[in-house]
Amino acid sequence: MSNTHFVSGASGQLGRAVVELLLASGAKVIAGSRSPEKLMDLKAAGAELRRIDFTDLESVKSALSGVDRALFVSTDAVGQRQGPQIQALQAAAQVGVKHLVYTSLVSADSPEMAISEEHRATEIAIQEAFSSYTLLRNNLYAELLFGAVSQAVSSGQLVTARGKGKVAWVSRQDCARAAAAALEDGFEGRRTLDIAGPHSLTGEETAAILQSVSGQPVQHLAVPAEALKAGMLSAGLPPMMAEILSAFDVSASKGLLDKSAGDLEALTGKGGRTLQELLEANRSAWAL
């Protein structure tokens, strides 16, 4: 079954996009999910469906039976995913998966990177369990900015705690292209890749882009992380999201999100979408 690619988390936004890209390129795909019943459209498009839940090792073993190359999408259970992800990847190695692709986080090897601990532990476990793997260190999804863009365009101020730090915002679709390519290219060996957008941007440069796409004046306002978090909470963001987003800004202020697009270009044969292109194509997500 060497030409069949397995994708976990196929009902999530990234996993689904990877499955769709693989189907479009004519690959044989097994779409894995805790809820395969949600994926009947992918089945109709040619994917085989299998149930996989990282917290249920029997499901992991049977889902991966006969699979050579698999993508594990990191789960959204922040704070509770490390153990299940590691047990699942160890089970994957036991049942014979040859190459594991994992969606990690930018600068996951740095303890100073926000919410990196579970990704770091998962990366180390992959390095121990597999002699062939691809670690995709995805930069921040540019889509995470949409809420802040609405706020910035209406107030004229893009408020961040990034100081002069840069972020190489990358679209989710470009992360999906990277994951699909890492499954399809047949690479054997160990590689760790930065998946980053084409431009690494300061807050000021981001504000200039917002001004350009919105036609409204937008300036960058640098504030301390606590002030940013308080503002997000008062704007109604859930506490965990406010905590994570302000912690990302602190990491950015230390230069941990300032990466180049070279790995994405080399892996997929082309660079990602610019922030400007993404905002223009998704005006309804942020325009007032």
Ligand SMILES: NC(=O)c1ccc[n+]([C@@H]2O[C@H](COP(=O)([O-])OP(=O)(O)OC[C@H]3O[C@@H](n4cnc5c(N)ncnc54)[C@H](OP(=O)(O)O)[C@@H]3O)[C@@H](O)[C@H]2O)c1
């Ligand atoms: N780089 C960034 O800026 C950024 C931002 C947000 C999130 N992320 C990370 O990237 C991942 C993919 O992003 P997304 O936008 O696709 O997130 P999403 O739409 O929220 O999807 C969450 C994913 O977690 C999977 N999942 C949850 N519990 C699981 C379990 N017990 N076993 C196996 N899979 C489980 C879900 O799969 P099923 O429901 O199909 O089983 C689903 O694919 C997220 O889960 C998160 O780890 C990165």
